[in-house]
Amino acid sequence: xxxxxxxxxxxxxxxxxxxxxxxxxxxxxxxxxxxxxxxxxxxxxxxxxxxxxxxxxxxxxxxxxxxxxxxxxxxxxxxxxxxxxxxxxxxxxxxxxxxxxxxxxxxxxxxxxxxxxxxxxxxxxxxxxxxxxxxxxxxxxxxxxxxxxxxxxxxxxxxxxxxxxxxxxxxxxxxxxxxxxxxxxxxxxxxxxxxxxxxxxxxxxxxxxxxxxxxxxxxxxxxxxxxxxxxxxxxxxxxxxxxxxxxxxxxxxxxxxxxxxxxxxxxxxxxxxxxxxxxxxxxxxxxxxxxxxxxxxxxxxxxxxxxxxxxxxxxxxxxxxxxxxxxxxxxxxxxxxxxxxxxxxxxxxxxxxxxxxxxxxxxxxxxxxxxxxxxxxxxxxxxxxxxxxxxxxxxxxxxxxxxxxxxxxxxxxxxxxxxxxxxxxxxxxxxxxxxxxxxxxxxxxxxxxxxxxxxxxxxxxxxxxxxxxxxxxxxxxxxxxxxxxxxxxxxxxxx
Amino acid sequence: xxxxxxxxxxxxxxxxxxxxxxxxxxxxxxxxxxxxxxxxxxxxxxxxxxxxxxxxxxxxxxxxxxxxxxxxxxxxxxxxxxxxxxxxxxxxxxxxxxxxxxxxxxxxxxxx
Numbered sequence: 001x002x003x004x005x006x007x008x009x010x011x012x013x014x015x016x017x018x019x020x021x022x023x024x025x026x027x028x029x030x031x032x033x034x035x036x037x038x039x040x041x042x043x044x045x046x047x048x049x050x051x052x053x054x055x056x057x058x059x060x061x062x063x064x065x066x067x068x069x070x071x072x073x074x075x076x077x078x079x080x081x082x083x084x085x086x087x088x089x090x091x092x093x094x095x096x097x098x099x100x101x102x103x104x105x106x107x108x109x110x111x112x113x114x115x116x117x118x119x120x121x122x123x124x125x126x127x128x129x130x131x132x133x134x135x136x137x138x139x140x141x142x143x144x145x146x147x148x149x150x151x152x153x154x155x156x157x158x159x160x161x162x163x164x165x166x167x168x169x170x171x172x173x174x175x176x177x178x179x180x181x182x183x184x185x186x187x188x189x190x191x192x193x194x195x196x197x198x199x200x201x202x203x204x205x206x207x208x209x210x211x212x213x214x215x216x217x218x219x220x221x222x223x224x225x226x227x228x229x230x231x232x233x234x235x236x237x238x239x240x241x242x243x244x245x246x247x248x249x250x251x252x253x254x255x256x257x258x259x260x261x262x263x264x265x266x267x268x269x270x271x272x273x274x275x276x277x278x279x280x281x282x283x284x285x286x287x288x289x290x291x292x293x294x295x296x297x298x299x300x301x302x303x304x305x306x307x308x309x310x311x312x313x314x315x316x317x318x319x320x321x322x323x324x325x326x327x328x329x330x331x332x333x334x335x336x337x338x339x340x341x342x343x344x345x346x347x348x349x350x351x352x353x354x355x356x357x358x359x360x361x362x363x364x365x366x367x368x369x370x371x372x373x374x375x376x377x378x379x380x381x382x383x384x385x386x387x388x389x390x391x392x393x394x395x396x397x398x399x400x401x402x403x404x405x406x407x408x409x410x411x412x413x414x415x416x417x418x419x420x421x422x423x424x425x426x427x428x429x430x431x432x433x434x435x436x437x438x439x440x441x442x443x444x445x446x447x448x449x450x451x452x453x454x455x456x457x458x459x460x461x462x463x464x465x466x467x468x469x470x471x472x473x474x475x476x477x478x479x480x481x482x483x484x485x486x487x488x489x490x491x492x493x494x495x
Numbered sequence: 496x497x498x499x500x501x502x503x504x505x506x507x508x509x510x511x512x513x514x515x516x517x518x519x520x521x522x523x524x525x526x527x528x529x530x531x532x533x534x535x536x537x538x539x540x541x542x543x544x545x546x547x548x549x550x551x552x553x554x555x556x557x558x559x560x561x562x563x564x565x566x567x568x569x570x571x572x573x574x575x576x577x578x579x580x581x582x583x584x585x586x587x588x589x590x591x592x593x594x595x596x597x598x599x600x601x602x603x604x605x606x607x
Contacts, residue, residue: 160520
């Protein structure tokens with residue numbers, strides 16, 4: 001029985017609907033939310049372990065065998081992503097319990113957060129191209145609501161841009177799907193892979209691949225990231241953290257899935273186009289991270305640098321580099337969650353957004369300051385924190401593949417990340433204190449705990465990388481050998 | 496049939512792009528609506544429009560039309576419906592808050 005595979009999407013979806021009816025009582029909403037999230041984490045963990053024992057598992061909806069029906073496929077890659085996304089969203093929503101304004105809680109903040117998680121988990125698990133589009137839309141519609149929630153001139157203007165750009169991206173997705181279906185006549189990812197391999201990736205299929213690349217690049221903020229800093233810096237802390245931790249990662253995941261499983265034949269697209277896009281993204285992100293003084297903007301540009309770095313692994317295209325990218329994806333979900341929560345907290349506590357306007361916060365909020373320092377080290381990839389192991393494997397892969405230029409760009413970006421983050425730390429936390437001890441806003445321990453837990457998680461992933469390694473290697477092995485995925489989809493499934 | 500449909504899709508995309516590039520918010524939203532119609536037509540054309548009979552057994556001996564694209568389009572229509580509705584409400588709220596439906600004016604608010 002593989003029915004467990006649908007739960008990571010079904011559970012948040014149902015919880016979201018239940019929460020709609022619990023609107024009058026915020027307390028009941030919180031209790032239901034936390035119970036649902038904890039079971040979500042437990043289920044994702046179980047799926048990961050089941051895949052470890054049984055290999056890749058799949059669930060054919062309605063008993064329609066592939067390639068005819070829609071199916072969910074769980075391999076180590078998707079299960080790892082689902083588990084990380086569940087853990088991170090649990091902690092972020094835990095933080096949101098104390099940090100969300102009452103009027104937003106009353107206007108369905110929690111249901112939409114759950115719909116977002118449902119869309120994200122669905123995108124990770126689906127094995128059908130059109131279903132991927134639908135899950136993307138579930139996730140995006142929830143994000144449209146979350147980004148506009150609360151209103152205000154600036155946020156509405158930013159939302160307008162965000163939604164417009166995503167509608168156009170979704171349009172490109174449909175165009176790509178139409179051409180793909182017209183060419184290979186199937187939408188099951190494994191089946192597409194087989195047919196593309198049979199037909200050879202000719203000019204038409206390569207064009208389709210590039211359209212898919214544009215779609216996922218728009219969603220992930222790879223190269224086409226112009227919309228990202230504005231949109232991610234306008235919503236309040238918890239929502240920005242959910243976005244930064246989950247949304248771009250789904251784009252990166254989809255890119256890995258399509259280009260390792262389906263369109264892996266064309267070296268020009270993989271090496272040259274994706275490699276160039278990754279390098280330009282990293283450089284652009286670095287420039288932005290150094291140029292801005294608004295801490296939310298700096299954090300947003302750090303998201304862009306990380307996306308570029310993960311995609312470097314795809315451009316290098318060998319098993320070692322995939323392993324690094326998977327580690328880095330896991331790390332990045334955690335670290336971007338913690339970064340945006342801290343940045344949101346800083347903006348809330350001081351009422352300012354620029355690094356030039358804040359100083360000496362370490363006297364007022366010492367724990368928050370040291371957590372930011374921990375995040376800084378984690379982002380830069382200093383051992384034993386979680387960023388190091390991913391960077392190391394991507395580096396090893398790049399050396400193995402002889403991509404020394406990509407290696408250089410990737411590692412040079414770490415220094416820029418370190419500089420941009422230290423700039424926040426030193427300007428905002430060191431120096432003269434601007435807020436009197438008596439006047440300072442309270443930052444209760446209830447809020448600090450989720451951030452601290454995320455901090456513990458980033459240390460845990462770094463120190464416990466050994467325990468995580470078998471799962472990550474398995475994920476990388478499947479990516480490097482698409483045949484394994486295809487066999488699992490077309491093999492017999494016992495029920 | 497396919498030939499004419501392709502040209503129609505091209506015209507619709509042209510119109511949509513023209514609308515999307517204007518400064519007026521409502522025009523942009525109409526642009527996204529037209530854009531989604533264009534892609535729906537494209538999907539149905541891709542699967543071979545007007546060929547085959549109704550995909551019901553015993554109705555005819557085949558060849559049957561491909562039923563899948565229609566299911567896909569139905570899903571896509573619902574999604575574009577929802578997005579357009581949301582965008583219209585958002586445009587109205589933005590107009591209420593900023594007193595303008597011009598994207599250039601709204602962008603300037605952003606920079607301040």
